[in-house]
Amino acid sequence: MAAPILIRGVSRRFGNSLALTPVSLEIQAGEFVALIGPSGCGKTTLLRIVADLEQPSTGEVRIGEETAAGARRKRMLGLVSQRPAVLPWNTAAADVAFTQKVAGRVGYPAAGLLREFGLGGHEGKRPGELSGGMLQRVNIASAIAHDPAVLLMDEPFSALDEMKREELGGWFDRELARRPKTVLFVTHHIDEAVLLADRLVVFSSSPGRVLDVVRVPVPRPRDPGFRRDPRFLETAAHVRRLLFGAEAAA
Amino acid sequence: MSGADAVRVPAEARWAGVLRAMAGPLLRGLLPVGSILGLWYLAILTSGLPAFVIPRPERVLETLVEDRAFIAFHLLSTLEVAALGLLVANVAGVGLAVLFDSLPFTRPLLMPAAITLRNVPYVALVSVLMLAIGDTTGSKVAVVALSGFFPVLVNTMQGLRAADTVLLDRMRILNAGWWETFRLVRLPFAVPSIVAAQQIAGTSSIIVAISAEWMISSEGLGYVINRAMQTYRGDQVYAVALIATGLSLVVYALVQRLGRWFDWRR
Numbered sequence: 001m002a003a004p005i006l007i008r009g010v011s012r013r014f015g016n017s018l019a020l021t022p023v024s025l026e027i028q029a030g031e032f033v034a035l036i037g038p039s040g041c042g043k044t045t046l047l048r049i050v051a052d053l054e055q056p057s058t059g060e061v062r063i064g065e066e067t068a069a070g071a072r073r074k075r076m077l078g079l080v081s082q083r084p085a086v087l088p089w090n091t092a093a094a095d096v097a098f099t100q101k102v103a104g105r106v107g108y109p110a111a112g113l114l115r116e117f118g119l120g121g122h123e124g125k126r127p128g129e130l131s132g133g134m135l136q137r138v139n140i141a142s143a144i145a146h147d148p149a150v151l152l153m154d155e156p157f158s159a160l161d162e163m164k165r166e167e168l169g170g171w172f173d174r175e176l177a178r179r180p181k182t183v184l185f186v187t188h189h190i191d192e193a194v195l196l197a198d199r200l201v202v203f204s205s206s207p208g209r210v211l212d213v214v215r216v217p218v219p220r221p222r223d224p225g226f227r228r229d230p231r232f233l234e235t236a237a238h239v240r241r242l243l244f245g246a247e248a249a250a
Numbered sequence: 251m252s253g254a255d256a257v258r259v260p261a262e263a264r265w266a267g268v269l270r271a272m273a274g275p276l277l278r279g280l281l282p283v284g285s286i287l288g289l290w291y292l293a294i295l296t297s298g299l300p301a302f303v304i305p306r307p308e309r310v311l312e313t314l315v316e317d318r319a320f321i322a323f324h325l326l327s328t329l330e331v332a333a334l335g336l337l338v339a340n341v342a343g344v345g346l347a348v349l350f351d352s353l354p355f356t357r358p359l360l361m362p363a364a365i366t367l368r369n370v371p372y373v374a375l376v377s378v379l380m381l382a383i384g385d386t387t388g389s390k391v392a393v394v395a396l397s398g399f400f401p402v403l404v405n406t407m408q409g410l411r412a413a414d415t416v417l418l419d420r421m422r423i424l425n426a427g428w429w430e431t432f433r434l435v436r437l438p439f440a441v442p443s444i445v446a447a448q449q450i451a452g453t454s455s456i457i458v459a460i461s462a463e464w465m466i467s468s469e470g471l472g473y474v475i476n477r478a479m480q481t482y483r484g485d486q487v488y489a490v491a492l493i494a495t496g497l498s499l500v501v502y503a504l505v506q507r508l509g510r511w512f513d514w515r516r
Contacts, residue, residue: 053419073425085420089438089514102424102434146424 002030002182003076003149005050009059012045018207020045022059025201025213029064029149032176032183032220034197036190036239042208043186043201044154050184051079051152063150071150075103078148078181082155084139086127092138093123099145107147108179116178117141118171133164140172144179151181158188165189169196170224177221190243194236195222202242211242302484310492313485320474321486325493327470328463331387332455335394339451342395343402344444351410351436352428368400372461380466390470393462398451405447409440438514445509452505453498460494 005027012020020042027033035043048054050061052068063071071077079085086095096110114123117137127135136156144151157165169192176183187193193200200214217231226232287307294304301309314321346364350357372393379389413436421431463472471490478486 051419051423053422072423075425077423079419079423081416081419083414083416085414085416087417087435087438098434099420099424102421102426102430142420152423 001149002180003064003071004029004031005150005182005184006062007046007050007059008062010046010049010056010061011058012042012049012054013057021207021209023210024059025210027182027184029182030180031199032185032197034185034187034193034200035203036187036193036200037203037208037211037243038205039188040208041203041205043203045208047152047154047184047186050150051077075105075146076149078143078146078151080140080143080151080153080156082158084127084135086135086138086142088127091124091126092119092130092141095138095142096145099142103146105146107145110141110145113141113145114138117175132160133168136160136168137171140175144181147179149182151183153183153185155186155188157192165192172196173221190236190239191227194232194239195226196220200235200239202239204243214239214242302482305485305488309485310488313483313489314492317486317489321471321489321493324470324474327467328456328459328472329497331390331463331470332394332459334387334391335459336398336448336452336455338391338395339398339402339455340448343399343447343451344406346399346403347406347410348432350407352432364400364403367396370396372397372458373465376462376465385466385468390459390462390467394455394458397458398455401450402444402447405443406440409443410436412443413439441512442509442515445505445513448505448509449502452501456494456497456501460490 005025007023007025007027009022009024010020011018011022019040023042023046025033035046037043045054049056050063050068052061052072061068063076066074066076086092087098090098092114093110096113100106100110111123114120117140119134119137119141122130122134127138130138136159140156157168160168173196183197185193185197194216197216198220199216202211202214203209204211214235216235218226218229290304290307293299294306297304346360350361375396376389376393379392383389417435418431421435426434459470460472460475463470464476465472467473471494474490475487478484478490
């Protein structure tokens with residue numbers, strides 16, 4: 001079951017430097033929101049505050065009826081990092097089971113989940129024996145194995161090459177249709193964000209602040225041909241204009 | 251001609267293959283022994299030192315056989331001191347590392363004391379222990395433990411910091427407690443470092459135990475060396491040295507084997 005996220009006046013200060021000016025955002029249950037912007041704009045900081053891995057200097061986060069800490073304590077959150085958090089001694093199946101053991105909850109049976117993630121026949125392989133794309137699939141499978149209501153993803157596909165990233169993005173979009181979650185997704189890639197998200201929160205840096213929130217005018221899951229759709233091109237161009245100015249977008 | 255005949259290898263060629271396969275490991279094993287023996291005989295021939303200072307290798311082997319009961323008795327005493335010292339070193343070293351990791355404020359409080367203890371000359375330490383608790387197993391175990399605990403402490407501290415931050419985030423997001431995170435992530439990541447510490451502390455425990463016995467004890471291989479020096483029994487000194495070296499190598503090999511078994515990178 002997906003849960004809504006309410007971010008109210010959240011800011012973050014490191015010493016004298018303001019990393020993130022107050023951000024307020026309402027995310028519906030099951031919505032996919034991408035945080036996009038240049039390095040150092042505070043998008044990862046915001047994600048970590050929602051994950052209760054960092055504390056905000058001001059403001060608060062509510063996930064469903066819970067605070068961020070409460071949601072974490074109730075294991076309502078799943079986290080996918082850029083570097084896979086798969087334990088190096090675990091096989092794919094053991095890693096999924098590891099999440100369930102620690103969380104004390106079996107959301108999706110490991111064997112079925114891996115099979116549906118296209119990892120059938122690879123359950124017994126360790127991270128060193130899997131390709132980058134497969135390893136990231138195991139990483140995502142482990143992150144959702146306990147069926148969290150909210151999935152927090154920090155540049156999950158950025159270590160992959162362009163083709164793999166596109167392939168994995170499409171696959172993930174289809175998977176989400178089967179297992180609805182509220183997703184907060186940090187990325188540098190404009191096309192990836194427009195392809196996957198319902199809304200894009202566009203950040204600028206120094207200090208990090210929200211420039212605009214852009215809605216993608218086509219519901220998910222999207223057809224692979226959406227990349228050539230005028231609405232995709234229009235939305236991507238709008239985000240580019242916001243990030244780089246009119247000249248760069250042209 | 252049948253298929254089997256076509257691939258049949260003549261017996262001489264098979265034997266030549268077996269010999270070639272055995273020659274490498276055999277040479278690798280014999281060369282170091284041969285070179286040590288060669289240097290030993292060269293020293294005997296050229297140094298002009300008397301036999302009780304530098305006895306012939308065959309005399310040392312005879313001593314090992316003739317005095318086996320005497321040496322075995324003292325060897326057991328040394329092994330007991332080394333093993334107990336190593337155990338205490340590990341309990342103290344790993345325990346302090348875990349304490350520093352879980353309660354960081356204890357590190358500046360206790361680390362200076364650990365560094366000071368590490369840098370106290372063992373001779374002074376042995377003298378103080380001798381005065382405090384006399385010629386007991388406890389005093390020798392304390393010396394071995396003090397020499398071994400610092401590498402265990404430093405390596406374990408380093409190992410506990412080796413776990414990837416994304417894995418620690420994963421545990422935190424799953425609301426895992428300190429003990430669960432320690433047991434399931436941090437400790438396995440620290441194992442290679444703890445094993446590396448055993449290679450230092452384990453092998454040196456034999457040498458340090460012998461040194462402590464040499465200074466304060468009436469038991470153990472160190473005592474045998476001391477007694478042999480006073481009775482001009484260079485052959486016994488060399489016999490003990492041979493045993494100590496062999497033991498250190500055995501401990502090293504054992505630690506490596508055990509380490510491989512525990513190490514998730516194997």
